[in-house]
Amino acid sequence: NAGVMQNPRHLVRRRGQEARLRCSPMKGHSHVYWYRQLPEEGLKFMVYLQKENIIDESGMPKERFSAEFPKEGPSILRIQQVVRGDSAAYFCASSPQGPGKYGYTFGSGTRLTVV
Amino acid sequence: QKEVEQDPGPLSVPEGAIVSLNCTYSNSAFQYFMWYRQYSRKGPELLMYTYSSGNKEDGRFTAQVDKSSKYISLFIRDSQPSDSATYLCAIRFTGGTSYGKLTFGQGTILTVHP
Numbered sequence: 001n002a003g004v005m006q007n008p009r010h011l012v013r014r015r016g017q018e019a020r021l022r023c024s025p026m027k028g029h030s031h032v033y034w035y036r037q038l039p040e041e042g043l044k045f046m047v048y049l050q051k052e053n054i055i056d057e058s059g060m061p062k063e064r065f066s067a068e069f070p071k072e073g074p075s076i077l078r079i080q081q082v083v084r085g086d087s088a089a090y091f092c093a094s095s096p097q098g099p100g101k102y103g104y105t106f107g108s109g110t111r112l113t114v115v
Numbered sequence: 116q117k118e119v120e121q122d123p124g125p126l127s128v129p130e131g132a133i134v135s136l137n138c139t140y141s142n143s144a145f146q147y148f149m150w151y152r153q154y155s156r157k158g159p160e161l162l163m164y165t166y167s168s169g170n171k172e173d174g175r176f177t178a179q180v181d182k183s184s185k186y187i188s189l190f191i192r193d194s195q196p197s198d199s200a201t202y203l204c205a206i207r208f209t210g211g212t213s214y215g216k217l218t219f220g221q222g223t224i225l226t227v228h229p
Contacts, residue, residue, distance in 0.1 A: 106158035
């Protein structure tokens with residue numbers, strides 16, 4: 001079992017460019033969660049998705065950020081017109097069903113640097 | 116007031132020491148309590164999970180929850196240098212639209228020196 005796979009591991013973007021972060025959940029997992037970790041801060045929830053559905057996007061910034069989890073393929077977190085403040089580690093987690101009595105399995109993250 | 120407060124440390128202990136890590140939370144609607152370990156440049160790894168007051172033990176790790184005080188703890192016995200990492204508490208609601216969201220503490224940086 002390959003675990004939660006995130007790519008790329010490192011991503012450098014210039015201000016104003018788009019960043020696309022990909023997450024392939026563990027085999028058999030149909031629920032995906034995205035978190036952001038800023039320097040000196042803890043992990044902050046961004047969005048919770050099921051295949052083809054956004055369940056909770058209460059942690060997503062109102063502009064420039066979007067997420068999807070299509071029927072086929074990985075979940076994508078998209079950041080348009082990146083700014084320096086978007087530099088952070090972005091983690092994806094997955095679970096087999098909804099949030100049950102267990103925590104989630106996290107990937108190793110994508111480290112986004114905006115220059 | 117933050118929903119979850121965790122002393123960021125850093126905490127440095129000698130090998131073999133007992134380590135105590137703590138978090139407090141403000142919302143009594145939180146019902147599920149977790150501890151994650153995060154090594155540098157890695158994703159968080161689930162260590163312990165509990166949803167009731169009391170103690171839960173797993174090897175050298177014991178998770179303790181006191182819902183009346185809104186206080187959770189993680190104890191590490193016979194600490195090893197390989198335990199050196201950042202420890203994050205995480206809490207979750209049981210219902211509502213945010214039932215999938217984990218709220219994390221800031222993380223405590225632990226170093227166990229030989």
